[in-house]
Amino acid sequence: MLNVDTIKNGIVIDHIRAGSGPRIFAWLGLDKADYCVALIMNVPSKTHGRKDIIKIDSIINIDYSVLGFIDPNITINVVVEERITKKINLTLPERVENVISCKNPRCITSTEKYIPHVFKLVDKRRAEYCCEYCDELYRAGIGEVM
């Protein structure tokens, strides 16, 4: 198996659904990072079969709520002096902005391009969100990230 060094002070984003890693990597802007980052894909996992992992060798500010929308199974470990000091379990955020776009061709967001695409959580159990403008329903984590 591929080995990636442990990080000293940073963040490990674990249990990413296999294949979603690059999407999250891009969302966090890690392709432009000037510190050490690693995207590891298709790591064997007891619970998920395969998973992706992102290791960031820096304590950066992450919009955890957005990650909860993309995939609530993700876990985040904060590492200080090579030890996990904090584990963050994600939940569905009440509101997400500019993460997905509304696909309803009759929605005002389809013509007024300057408006942020805002979705509100309407059903936690079904992970359902609705467009703030047209009420079109979407499932969290499904669809293209903007």
Place this chain on the structure above:
Amino acid sequence: MLKGRHLIEPADLSIKEIDEICSLAEQILVDPAAFADVCRGKILATLFFEPSTRTRLSFEAAMLRLGGSFLGFADAAASSAVKGESLSDTIRTVASYTDVIAMRNPKEGAALLASKYSDIPIINAGDGGHQHPTQTLTDLLTIRSIKGGFNDLTIGLCGDLKFGRTVHSLAKAMSRYQRVKFILISPSELQIPEYITSQVFKRSGIEYSTEERLEDVIGDLDVLYMTRVQKERFFNEQDYIRLKDSYILDNEKMKLAKKSLIVLHPLPRVNEIAPEVDDDPRAAYFKQVKFGMYARMALIAKLTGAI
């Protein structure tokens, strides 16, 4: 306090505020002369990016009867939208000239967007197939005036329940009252959107059923709300032609209905209600047109702070 508020969807008004508007509308209906000057000096903008006769004229007549005046346009071609101006810029401009804006726009959510850029009240006069709260106020005023209230009613919604915005608004508004039951009568292609059943009916504990044939359920109804199968909501003409005559109310079907039934329709109708039904005392759709103007008079008076 309704002064300065926007009306984007029926839920923006509490049950108490709806009662307040309906009560004022009933007072105006009884003594219009007492309200003939309350909006003197105020201007209503009617911004209609989509054609409408009834709603626009109803708003304009309402403002004139309150002693105010109006300006605006009757279709998008007469606005700066054709030059590519954004809706937010149009709204900020018009809000500088007027006291209240009534807007119809074919895009869903347009009124909500307008409200974010306006410091004067925005009244949603229809945003695509989404919401049409002043038609709902009209429908509520009609039901209240004829049936005496809103509780314990079985309401049949018939026709185009998918794109008919008046249906969506009425369903949301009536779901807030006690022991209301809905019977949804439509072809499978034009069923009510899932968000209404999942977010409105189920959440409010409202009983509802889905039916395909009007004659099977008309006898159970207290209110029958007919809708037009609108040509402009279809992506192709073949579907329109196939479905437009699916649900036509005639005297034969009316024989199966209760004596106390009232038939409502947002109008204009095409052929979904046969003209022979017009003489039936249960046909309330032309009374509804008049109630619409009084409902809008009450609303304008409240939002502008005239009363």
